[in-house]
Amino acid sequence: MKNTTAALTEAIYYILLALQEPLHGYGIMQKTSTMSNGRLILSAGTLYGAISNLLEKGWILPCGESPDTDGRRKMYQITEKGQEVLLAELERLEELVENGRKNIKNKQYENK
Amino acid sequence: MKTSKISINWFVDFDKEEQWLNDMAKQGWAFWHTNGVIYRFKQSKPEEFIYQIDFDEKKKDGIGDYVVFRSSCGDQFVHQWKSKIYWKRETTSGPFEAENNVAAKLRLTNKAFNYHLNSFIGLTLIAAFAFLVLMPLSRHLPENAFSSWLNDFSIGLTYGILLAELIILLPVLKKLHKKINELIGQII
Numbered sequence: 082m083k084n085t086t087a088a089l090t091e092a093i094y095y096i097l098l099a100l101q102e103p104l105h106g107y108g109i110m111q112k113t114s115t116m117s118n119g120r121l122i123l124s125a126g127t128l129y130g131a132i133s134n135l136l137e138k139g140w141i142l143p144c145g146e147s148p149d150t151d152g153r154r155k156m157y158q159i160t161e162k163g164q165e166v167l168l169a170e171l172e173r174l175e176e177l178v179e180n181g182r183k184n185i186k187n188k189q190y191e192n193k
Numbered sequence: 194m195k196t197s198k199i200s201i202n203w204f205v206d207f208d209k210e211e212q213w214l215n216d217m218a219k220q221g222w223a224f225w226h227t228n229g230v231i232y233r234f235k236q237s238k239p240e241e242f243i244y245q246i247d248f249d250e251k252k253k254d255g256i257g258d259y260v261v262f263r264s265s266c267g268d269q270f271v272h273q274w275k276s277k278i279y280w281k282r283e284t285t286s287g288p289f290e291a292e293n294n295v296a297a298k299l300r301l302t303n304k305a306f307n308y309h310l311n312s313f314i315g316l317t318l319i320a321a322f323a324f325l326v327l328m329p330l331s332r333h334l335p336e337n338a339f340s341s342w343l344n345d346f347s348i349g350l351t352y353g354i355l356l357a358e359l360i361i362l363l364p365v366l367k368k369l370h371k372k373i374n375e376l377i378g379q380i381i
Binding site: 122154 | 245247259262263265266267268280287288289290291294296297300301
């Protein structure tokens with residue numbers, strides 16, 4: 082089974098988006114929260130599990146430690162494989178939105 | 194004025210335990226240590242902290258890496274008892290998790306289920322040992338005070354464990370299983 086074709090969870094999607102540039106765990110939490118206007122709050126426990134999974138799948142890689150703190154914060158960055166997965170997900174989401182727009186029967190929406 | 198407090202309590206249901214610790218924190222008692230029965234609290238400002246109970250999953254990188262990671266994200270490690278980990282967070286820095294994060298809730302509930310399932314399996318093995326080894330052994334020994342004590346002990350242990358499993362552990366496992374199914378229902 083190709084796990085790359087499965088839909089990503091919201092959390093994974095935002096983590097991969099946040100890791101377009103190197104970030105540490107806390108940075109991922111903050112960026113995710115900002116991007117989703119505070120709707121998606123990831124707990125550190127959940128994030129730890131998600132990062133372990135992503136590392137195992139090879140979608141992200143550790144890239145050193147953050148220089149601005151005591152040096153104990155590990156930084157991560159998306160890999161090429163991760164980027165492919167993210168792009169595939171973006172296509173899937175676009176398909177969802179397009180189908181929604183084409184098929185939804187809602188006067189308010191049609192008038193727009 | 195008293196600045197510390199000891200409270201005796203015993204929980205199987207981690208949801209209730211978490212709720213109780215949070216209620217105590219609201220009243221200005223910050224939990225810091227337990228041995229499963231005796232809970233120790235230090236005085237804090239009312240509603241200064243919120244608590245979360247988590248379960249260690251024997252991570253391959255060890256618990257240290259997990260603690261360092263969470264600590265760097267604003268969670269404070271409070272205490273670990275067996276495989277239960279207690280975390281606290283300043284109330285002002287927001288909740289541990291968004292209420293609507295079903296996947297995260299599922300993960301934590303599943304951890305709790307595994308924790309209780311492990312206790313269940315462990316206790317059942319002890320009961321099986323008492324029933325299949327100790328009890329027959331006591332009947333093969335020459336009759337004396339020790340063999341009759343061993344016989345009573347193995348019977349008591351077997352039935353005691355089975356009763357505890359039926360009354361306490363099974364309902365908790367059922368409740369967690371139901372919760373897992375409800376959460377899965379919210380995802381699909």
